[in-house]
Amino acid sequence: MGALRFRARQVIGLAPEEWQAVRLSLEVATRSVLVSLVPAVGIAWLLARGRFPGRMFLDALVHLPLVVPPVVVGWALLMLFGIRGPIGAPLHDWFGIRLVFTTEGAALATAVMSFPLIVRAVRLGLENVDPGLEAAARTLGAGPLDRFLTVTLPLMSPGILAGAVTAFAAGLGEFGAVITFASNIPGETQTLPLAIYSATQTPGGEAVAARLAAISFALAVAGLLLAELIARRMYLLLGRA
Amino acid sequence: MIELSLQHRFGAPGWRASGRDEGFALDARIDAPGEGVTALFGPSGCGKTTVLSAVAGLLRPQQGRVVLDGTPLLDTARGICVAPERRRCAVVFQDARLFPHLSVETNLRYGLRRAPAESGGPSFDEVVALLGIAHLLGRRPAALSGGERQRVALGRALLARPRLLLMDEPLAALDAPRRAEVLPFLGRLRAAARLPILYVTHALDEVDALADHLVLMQEGRVVASGPVEALSARTDLPLAARRDAGVLLSCTVIESGPEGLTRLGFDGGTLVATIHPGAPGTRLRVRLRARDISVATEEPRGISMRNVLPVTLAEIRPAPEPAEAFLRLDAGPTPLLARVTRDSVARLGLYPGMRLWALVKAVTLDHRAAGPS
Numbered sequence: 001m002g003a004l005r006f007r008a009r010q011v012i013g014l015a016p017e018e019w020q021a022v023r024l025s026l027e028v029a030t031r032s033v034l035v036s037l038v039p040a041v042g043i044a045w046l047l048a049r050g051r052f053p054g055r056m057f058l059d060a061l062v063h064l065p066l067v068v069p070p071v072v073v074g075w076a077l078l079m080l081f082g083i084r085g086p087i088g089a090p091l092h093d094w095f096g097i098r099l100v101f102t103t104e105g106a107a108l109a110t111a112v113m114s115f116p117l118i119v120r121a122v123r124l125g126l127e128n129v130d131p132g133l134e135a136a137a138r139t140l141g142a143g144p145l146d147r148f149l150t151v152t153l154p155l156m157s158p159g160i161l162a163g164a165v166t167a168f169a170a171g172l173g174e175f176g177a178v179i180t181f182a183s184n185i186p187g188e189t190q191t192l193p194l195a196i197y198s199a200t201q202t203p204g205g206e207a208v209a210a211r212l213a214a215i216s217f218a219l220a221v222a223g224l225l226l227a228e229l230i231a232r233r234m235y236l237l238l239g240r241a
Numbered sequence: 242m243i244e245l246s247l248q249h250r251f252g253a254p255g256w257r258a259s260g261r262d263e264g265f266a267l268d269a270r271i272d273a274p275g276e277g278v279t280a281l282f283g284p285s286g287c288g289k290t291t292v293l294s295a296v297a298g299l300l301r302p303q304q305g306r307v308v309l310d311g312t313p314l315l316d317t318a319r320g321i322c323v324a325p326e327r328r329r330c331a332v333v334f335q336d337a338r339l340f341p342h343l344s345v346e347t348n349l350r351y352g353l354r355r356a357p358a359e360s361g362g363p364s365f366d367e368v369v370a371l372l373g374i375a376h377l378l379g380r381r382p383a384a385l386s387g388g389e390r391q392r393v394a395l396g397r398a399l400l401a402r403p404r405l406l407l408m409d410e411p412l413a414a415l416d417a418p419r420r421a422e423v424l425p426f427l428g429r430l431r432a433a434a435r436l437p438i439l440y441v442t443h444a445l446d447e448v449d450a451l452a453d454h455l456v457l458m459q460e461g462r463v464v465a466s467g468p469v470e471a472l473s474a475r476t477d478l479p480l481a482a483r484r485d486a487g488v489l490l491s492c493t494v495i496e497s498g499p500e501g502l503t504r505l506g507f508d509g510g511t512l513v514a515t516i517h518p519g520a521p522g523t524r525l526r527v528r529l530r531a532r533d534i535s536v537a538t539e540e541p542r543g544i545s546m547r548n549v550l551p552v553t554l555a556e557i558r559p560a561p562e563p564a565e566a567f568l569r570l571d572a573g574p575t576p577l578l579a580r581v582t583r584d585s586v587a588r589l590g591l592y593p594g595m596r597l598w599a600l601v602k603a604v605t606l607d608h609r610a611a612g613p614s
Contacts, residue, residue, distance in 0.1 A: 135299050136338040138325040140401045141355035150351075154342045238342045 014215075018208060020187055021195035022215060024103065028178075028191055029171035031107035033164050036115050041160065044122035063116045065177075070113060074180025077109055081181070101182055106189045109177040114167035121166060125159015126152070158234035162227045169223025173216060192216050243279075243309055243405065243437060245271040247295050249302035267291050267302070267461040273454060275310060278431055278438045280448045280469070283458035289441045292458075293409050296439060297332050298325030309405055329356075331403035335410045337394040339382035345393050346378040352401025360402035363433060368396045371433055372426050388419035392426055399434060406438045412447060427451055445480075449489055449528055473528070474576040476569070481578075482561040487530035488578050494523040502547070502603065509573025513547040514606040531580035533605040536568060537598045538589050548601035552577065554593055557586060570599050 014022070046052075047059055065073050081088040081099045091097045099105035129152055137147040175193040182189035184198060196212045199205035251265040267288040273279035281289040294300035296307055298314065301322060307315040309330070314323045331352060339348050353365065369375050372392045382390060391411055398406060411427070412420045424447070431438060431451055440451060448455060448469060456466040457478060465478055472478060473489040480486055490512075492505040497517065505512045505527065518525045541549065552570040560567050566586050568579040577599060585591075 130338075132334065132336070132338050133340060135325075136332065136334065137340075137351070139297050139299070139328075139330065139332040139407075140352035140397065141326050141329070142351075143324075143326050146355075151340060 014211065015208070017186060018195065018212060021190055021192050021212065024106075024187070024190065025172045025192040025219075028103060028106045028110050028174075029168045031104070032111035032114060032171045033118070033168050035107060036111040036118055036167065037160070037164060040115060040118040040122050040163065044119050044126055047119070048123050048126045062119050065113050066116045070174070070176025071180050073112060074109055074177035077105075077112065077177065077181040081105070081108070099181075101185060101189065103182075103188055106178045106182040106191060109181040110171040110174040113174050113177050114171045117170055118163040118167045121163025122156065122159050125156035125162070128159065129155040155238060158231045158238070161234060162231045165223055165227035165230060169220050169227070172219050172223070192219075242275040242311075243271070243273040243296075243307075243439070245269065245273070245292065245296065245305075245307055247292060247302045247305035247307075249291060249295070249300075249305070265461065269458065269461065269463050271456055271463060271466065273437065273439065273456070275437050276435075277453035278440050278451045279454040279456060280440045280442060280452035281456050281458055282442060282445075282448055282452075283464075284443060287458040288461040289443075289458050290409055293332070293407050293439060293441050296405070297330050297407055298323065298328050299332075326355075329360075329401070329403050330405045330407055331398035331401040333391075333394050333398045333406070333408040333411045335414050337382075337387075337390040337414075339385075339390055339393055339397070341382050343382075344378070345374065345380050345382065345385070348382065348393060349374075349378075349397050349400055352397055352403075356400075356402035362402040362436075363399065365400060367433075368400055371429055372396045386419070387415050388422040391415065391419075391423050395423075395426065395430055399430060404436065406434060406436055408438060408440045410441055410443070412444065413442070424450060445483065445485060449526055474569070474578060476558040476560070476567040476578065481531075481567065484532065485528065485530050486578070486580070487528050487533070488576060489526055489528050490575065491524065491526055494518055494521050494525070496521055505606075507575060509571075509575035510550050512550075512601065512606065513603045515604050516606055527606050529577060529601060530605065531567060531578040533601060534570075534577060534579035535600045536570070536579055536581065536589075536591075537600060538595070540598055541600065544600070545602075546600045547603040548599075550577075550599045550601070552597050552599045554591060554595045554597050556593055557591060568597075570597065572599065 043058070043062055047055065047062070078100065079085055081091070083089060083092050083098065083100065088099060091099070099108055133155070134147050134151055137151045142150060173193050174191070175197070178189065178191060179194055184190050184194045190198065192212055193216065196209050196216065199209035199212065247267055247269050249267040269288065269292055271292070281292060283289050291300060295302045295305060295315070302317070304317050305315055306313065306318070313321050314328050315321060340351065343351070349365065349368070363371070369378070372395060374389065374392055374396060377385060377389055377393065382393070385393065395411070412423055415423060428450060442448060452469045454467070455469045455472050457464040457472065457480065459479060465472055465475070470489050470491060472480065473487065475481070490507045492507045492512065495504040495506045495511065497503050501515065503514050503517060505514055514527070550572050552572045554568055555571045555576065556569040558567040558569065560580060564583055565580055566583050568581060568591070570577040570579060579599060
C-alpha cells in the first residue's frame with residue numbers, strides 16, 4: 001500500500017509535502033461530508049416538510065455560508081470554537097478537544113461552508129419524493145420512522161448522494177474559512193488550496209503551484225462527473241429515469 | 242357496519258389551498274353495510290374522495306365520526322383520531338402508488354409484513370393467483386403496464402389484511418382496454434375478499450358490475466343511498482337524467498338455447514338475450530335501459546323483438562327532458578322503467594293500472610358482471 005502510494009506520487013511527480021496536501025484535502029473533505037450528512041438530512045426535512053415559525057430564518061441561516069465571505073465564517077467559528085469561545089471552552093475543558101489549528105477544525109470549517117450545498121441537494125431529493133407514496137405506506141400500516149426508512153429515505157437517496165459528492169468536491173477546495181479557523185500548518189491543516197497559496201508566495205514555487213492546481217482541477221471535475229453518474233444510476237434504479 | 246358522519250369545509254382558515262372552489266363544504270352521513278361493495282357515486286368534485294380520505298385517516302375533517310364495526314376510528318367530539326397506520330383500512334389509489342424502488346413482490350408484502358400476526362385473510366400465493374400476477378413478481382413497477390400496476394396495487398391492499406378496503410376510482414386512470422382487463426379481477430377480488438369495500442367511482446358500469454349498495458353524492462351531500470337495484474328504479478334521482486338510466490336486474494341464466502340465444506330468468510319473467518355470460522345457473526346483472534324499452538297496449542304480432550313482457554303500468558313520472566316521460570312498469574314484483582315521449586302517453590291514453598306489454602330488443606342487453614351471490 002505504502003509502495004503503491006509512493007509510486008502514484010512519483011507518476012504525478014509530486015514532492016512528499018505536496019502529496020501530503022493532496023491527502024489532507026481528501027481527508028478533510030471526507031470528514032466534513034461525514035459530519036454534515038445526517039444533520040443536513042434533518043435540516044432538509046425541516047425545510048421541506050416542516051411547518052413552524054422561523055422556518056424562513058433557519059433557511060437563511062443554513063444558506064449564510066454561500067453569501068458571507070468565507071473568512072467571516074472562519075472568524076465566527078474562531079469566536080465560537082476558540083479555546084475561550086462559548087462552545088470551544090467547554091469542549092476543551094471537559095473533553096480535551098481542541099478544534100482550532102487542527103485537521104478536525106479544518107474539517108469543521110469545510111463542513112460549515114459546504115453545508116448549504118448538501119442541504120440544497122438533499123432537499124431537492126426530498127421534494128422529488130411523492131407524498132402520495134408515503135400516504136400509501138401509512139395506509140399499509142407503516143409508522144413514521146418505518147415509512148421514513150423504507151420509503152422516503154430510499155427515494156431521496158439520489159439527492160443525498162449527489163449532495164455528498166458535490167460537497168466533497170467543493171470541500172477539497174475550501175480556502176478562506178479553513179485558513180482563518182485552522183490556519184495553514186503543513187501536514188495538519190494545509191490542504192490543496194492552502195498549499196497552492198503558499199507555493200505562489202514562495203520564490204520559484206510556480207511549478208509546484210501549477211501541479212497542485214492541475215490536481216485540484218482534476219479532482220473537482222471527477223467529483224462532479226461522479227455526482228452526475230450516481231444520480232442517474234440511482235434514478236434508473238428507482239424507475240424514474 | 243360502517244357509520245360515517247362528516248362535516249368539512251375546504252378553503253376555511255387554517256387550510257391550505259386545495260385546488261377546490263372556495264367554500265366547498267362536505268356534509269355527509271353514510272351508513273354502509275358490513276359486507277359487500279358500497280359504491281360512492283357522483284360527479285367529480287362531489288366530495289366522494291374526501292369521504293374516502295377521511296375514512297382512511299389521510300384527511301382529518303373538522304367534525305365527524307367514523308365507526309367501523311363498533312370501533313371508533315374518528316370522533317372529533319370525543320377527541321379520538323386513530324392514526325391511518327393503525328386503522329387497518331387499506332387504500333387502492335387511482336394512480337396505484339406502487340413503491341418504485343421495490344420489486345412487485347416486495348410491494349405486495351409491504352402491508353402483509355406489517356399486518357397483525359393474528360389477522361386472517363387470503364395468503365400471498367392465493368392473492369397472486371387470484372390477480373394473475375405470478376409472472377410479474379420479480380419486476381419493478383416501472384416495467385409494468387397500467388393495468389398490471391393496478392392489479393398489483395389491489396393485491397398489496399388486500400394482503401395488508403385490512404378490516405375495510407377503500408378504493409378510490411381504481412380504474413379511472415386506465416384506458417378502455419386496460420379497464421376491461423382489470424374489471425374482472427375486481428369482481429373476483431370482491432368475491433374472495435369477504436370484507437367490506439368502499440368504492441369511489443364516477444363510472445356507472447363499475448357500479449353495475451361491482452356494487453351491492455349505492456350512495457349517491459352531489460355537491461358534498463348524500464342524495465340517496467340503498468341497494469343498487471332499488472335506486473336504479475327511481476326516477477327522482479340524478480341517475481335518471483343519464484342516457485343510460487334504467488333498472489338494474491339481477492338475473493340467472495336458465496339455458497343457452499339454439500341460435501346462440503340465452504334465456505335469463507328474473508323475479509317476474511324471463512328475457513332472451515344475445516350475451517353469453519356462462520353456464521345455466523350463472524348469476525349476473527343486466528341494465529335494462531329505459532330508452533330501450535317500448536310499450537304496446539295490445540300484444541304485438543309480427544315484430545322482431547324477442548322480449549314481450551306482460552306488465553302493469555304503475556306510474557307515469559316526468560323525465561328530465563320535457564317531451565319525455567318515465568313509465569314505471571311492474572313485471573310481477575320487479576319494477577322496470579321505460580322512457581317514452583309524452584306524445585305517446587297521450588296518444589295511447591296511458592293511465593296507471595293499465596295492462597301493457599313491454600318490448601325489449603334482445604340485442605340491447607349488455608353483459609355487466611356477476612351480480613351479488
